[in-house]
Amino acid sequence: MHIRPILRALSRHRIAASLIALEVALACAVLCNAFFLIGNRLQLVQLDSGIDEAALGLVSLSGCDGCSDADLNARVLDALRRIPGVRAAGTINTVPFAPAAGNSGVCLDQACTQVGGVPHFYTASAGAIAALGLKPDSGRAFGAGDYQAFEHFAPATADVWITRALAEHLWPGQDPLGRELWAGGHYRVVGILRHLARPDPGRSEDGAIGGDWSVLIPVREASQSGTYVLRADPRELPRVVAQARSAVARAAPDAVLDGEYSKPLDELRQRYFQSDRAMAKLLLAVIAAMLLVTALGIVGLASFWVQQRTRQIGVRRALGATRRDILRHFQTENLLIVGAGVALGMLLAYAGNVVLMRFFELERLPAAYLPAGAALLCALGQLAVLGPALRAAAVPPATATRSA
Numbered sequence: 001m002h003i004r005p006i007l008r009a010l011s012r013h014r015i016a017a018s019l020i021a022l023e024v025a026l027a028c029a030v031l032c033n034a035f036f037l038i039g040n041r042l043q044l045v046q047l048d049s050g051i052d053e054a055a056l057g058l059v060s061l062s063g064c065d066g067c068s069d070a071d072l073n074a075r076v077l078d079a080l081r082r083i084p085g086v087r088a089a090g091t092i093n094t095v096p097f098a099p100a101a102g103n104s105g106v107c108l109d110q111a112c113t114q115v116g117g118v119p120h121f122y123t124a125s126a127g128a129i130a131a132l133g134l135k136p137d138s139g140r141a142f143g144a145g146d147y148q149a150f151e152h153f154a155p156a157t158a159d160v161w162i163t164r165a166l167a168e169h170l171w172p173g174q175d176p177l178g179r180e181l182w183a184g185g186h187y188r189v190v191g192i193l194r195h196l197a198r199p200d201p202g203r204s205e206d207g208a209i210g211g212d213w214s215v216l217i218p219v220r221e222a223s224q225s226g227t228y229v230l231r232a233d234p235r236e237l238p239r240v241v242a243q244a245r246s247a248v249a250r251a252a253p254d255a256v257l258d259g260e261y262s263k264p265l266d267e268l269r270q271r272y273f274q275s276d277r278a279m280a281k282l283l284l285a286v287i288a289a290m291l292l293v294t295a296l297g298i299v300g301l302a303s304f305w306v307q308q309r310t311r312q313i314g315v316r317r318a319l320g321a322t323r324r325d326i327l328r329h330f331q332t333e334n335l336l337i338v339g340a341g342v343a344l345g346m347l348l349a350y351a352g353n354v355v356l357m358r359f360f361e362l363e364r365l366p367a368a369y370l371p372a373g374a375a376l377l378c379a380l381g382q383l384a385v386l387g388p389a390l391r392a393a394a395v396p397p398a399t400a401t402r403s404a
Helices: 003-011 014-045 069-081 126-132 164-170 237-251 265-272 274-308 310-318 323-360 369-393 397-401
Strands: 056-064 086-091 120-124 157-163 180-182 186-193 214-218 227-232 255-257
Touching (some): 014 274, 014 323, 056 069, 056 265, 069 086, 086 126, 274 310, 310 397
Antiparallel strands (some): 056 227, 056 255, 180 186
């Protein structure tokens, strides 16, 4: 197949060919970034929270006028621990997929010349840590002396656990045990958790990248109140949480039960990621629409050209061109147009990703998405042109003898 005659033919139809190439370029840019966004959303939805969500429930109080932390906790936790099936319960400032309560920027030195991002600080009692089932992969467990009282945000100094993802971010390639960080207080890392999702993965200042950036501070039970996590057999959890809501309402009638968040954790997870799943479906619909419009544009242009060139095709057939030659001519012509559009589209996809990185805290678009998007669009172009090309290949040689 000679390319030069095809290029000369395309030069006589520059506007139509350019419009299709631009349409393909736009489709390529949208396709690559949309698939990347879908991948990020799905990866976020499948985030490992680091806790056994199916066995955990949350009881949240939104206020209790005149109540002391110690008195409220004594009443609520006593009521929770009396419920048949409750294995552990304790106080915590929040849990994954509930409202954030401790997002704070960290510094790696006391003078704060090195900033380390914005992880979430969990403050949890011994009962809450037992309910969550958290144990460090490396380092040591918390001892009785590690649980401290505090006011406001957290203890002024404490030994803490952090997640491996946060450790790799703060001290890449180094042993994080014994390292120190500052965030309104002075903290020393004594344990590394494999995972502990922050309450707001994908919605924090650091976006999806910081979804597993968490710090766990051990605190005394009486230092905080209002949020309680409990553990039960997953098969009994719905019944246990329902009884917990009723028991807490009776034990603390002066407190306001937050029904929106007093639920099993797997329900909180489903609700939290509802918008991410909807976004993925919307992007899939956008991709399908873009591909359909692009395919229809290619079909329309190829059909128009076949109609215009019917007599020329007949002449070529009369001069010895086979049906296969005609088919290859239109497919090659389409490949050149789509290829030019894809080349421009990959540049647009990269530029679009730079914008998304700047405004939505996304990672850089992996290079593999570009050739994958290009291959998909080239294959789509070949499929779209196949029908008109087959009609062109079916033009009989006798057409050359007919008047134009």
